[in-house]
Amino acid sequence: MIPTRNAEDSPLFITALARGVSVLRAFSEGQPAMTLPELAEATGLSKSSVQRFAHTLWTLGYLRKDPGSKKFSLAPWSLELGMKYVQTSPLVLGGNPFLHMLNRNSQETCSLAEPDGLDMVYVARFATHKEMFVNMPVGMRLPLYCTAAGRAVLARLDASVARGLLERCDRKAYTVGTITDMDALLAELEFARRNGYARSNGEFYPGDITVSAAVLDAGGTPVGAVNVSVPSSRWSFEQAQAVFGPQVMETAHAISASRTLGRTRPFYEMEPPGGALRGAALEAEGL
Template sequence: MNDNDNALFNQSLEKGLAVLRAFDAQRRTMNLAEVAEAAGINKSSAQRMIHTLEALGYVRKHPQTKRFQLTPRVMEIGYNYLAADTLVDVANPFLAELAQITGETTNLTEPDGVEMVYVARFVAPKFIPIHMPIGSRIPMYCTGSGRAYLSALEDGEVRELLAASELQRHTQQTLVDPEAILAQVSMTRAKGYAINNEELFLGDMTIAAPILGSQGRPVASVHVVAPTSRWTQAEAERRLAPAVIECARAIRTSIRTL
């Protein structure tokens, strides 16, 4: 748990959120002891948090197994963010147009710490190797959208984010050396777009460009999925990159008019 001495900081709320975040694809259901361990709190606190969340409708207990799981009500919190996010509303028509132009799946991701979070997605009818629903998180250091975002930052900030990241190999193509990643970020700045060729998932290649806010700071990235079963890297860069760059620019221009 975070050690926060601010008198306004509510540790009970922190623990409640820790319990909600403890449930994931590897921990779909948990008993009380497992909840306490996953959330990093003691069993007594876990019991109070679970009881409260159950009473509020965010958690339910299976009548036979007595194991706890999240309810669909949890999605209300994430949906409220998307509904309030002006960028998503602005970007959606441009993402739809990009998907139509390229014939491939298009995505909008926003930064959170050292990760990028999927906040909008237009899925093409063609096969894509990896399904990434809204809310999915991917590391910045080894993805197209992450490197596109990093390319719009100063080198000092990029180094700080890389230092805070757990640089691990996901495939044989994954770059984990900070200097090699910085070189890719510099290349992205020069080209105006980033490319990720199977560094996170085999068969998955993406072309991405950063979206800059009104202050010139990056606020998101747009990327197109170019499966290696259909695209070579040279073809993807030649045919998709210009459309991705133009989409990012159009979104940025629209943001400025709001």
């Protein structure tokens, strides 16, 4: 059974702060700019609450406000929140030199991803100079179940824990190649355990082939995964595995052995991000 906890039930939880953060999190590629009523709908907060939070965030420099449309959008200063993470993360700092070496040797796009809830978050990336159509910026979140990085991490967990995480995933098909069947997914995890690397073939982005191996902390807990991504226009699925499987395993092992990673709490024991923020916001508004 996967442990869960309700962080918002703690007396240490500050609901007002959570509501403010929910305003920052409301913006997305589909909604890059919003009026106060739109922000209220997106967050579940009242218009008066959103007005106070938006004004405060604008004053602090995290939001912009268009004087004509009255729409708010994220300001460049909001990047500081994410940049502080990549500048202080032991996984990123310890992994970057090895990831850069992998990028130079493979001449392909190489990434480092970290598990968070039911997603993999891309925390470092070195792009190829060759043709590559997939945009995978740092901070991008992709599901555990349909990514090579996610499967690499799941394969290093206890089988019952890995299955429980897969069952919690909303296993929808992003492409015609997305594997959603539980037995087929468990077979992919077994492949990763047997071969030392995981794979995916156009399961989130059509034509994107990815090979990945897990990074382990000092206690053997998976804390991330090294990826090499290539387009199917230049590589076959079999060729990519044969060439990059050994390379990602070697790089992941080097990061794991670099002594930059201490023992960490397993990611699956932590509260999935976002749920507490919106739940607390709605509760505070009496919804």
